[in-house]
Amino acid sequence: MKYLIWILVILLAIWAFKRSRRVKSDAPKEQPPAPATPANMAVCLHCGIHLPQDEAVTGEKGLYCSAEHRAAAQDRNPV
Numbered sequence: 001m002k003y004l005i006w007i008l009v010i011l012l013a014i015w016a017f018k019r020s021r022r023v024k025s026d027a028p029k030e031q032p033p034a035p036a037t038p039a040n041m042a043v044c045l046h047c048g049i050h051l052p053q054d055e056a057v058t059g060e061k062g063l064y065c066s067a068e069h070r071a072a073a074q075d076r077n078p079v
């Protein structure tokens, strides 16, 4: 019975060690996609598609997915 308890304690220690290592090795993997996630999403006023804000075309009324949709919405470049 005494050995059974020690085996249990050792198995628990191994499990805890593996778990702590896995958490550390997973952390760098999860970091790169995190900034790429819904950072700044824009919605095209013409077709409603979602796209990254830095890829959106700016109009006077709002953002568009392309210059064609900005023109179709009868909007102009504010600059």
Ligand SMILES: [Zn+2]
Residues within 6 Å of the ligand: 044, 045, 046, 047, 048, 049, 064, 065, 066, 069
């Ligand atoms: Zn669009």
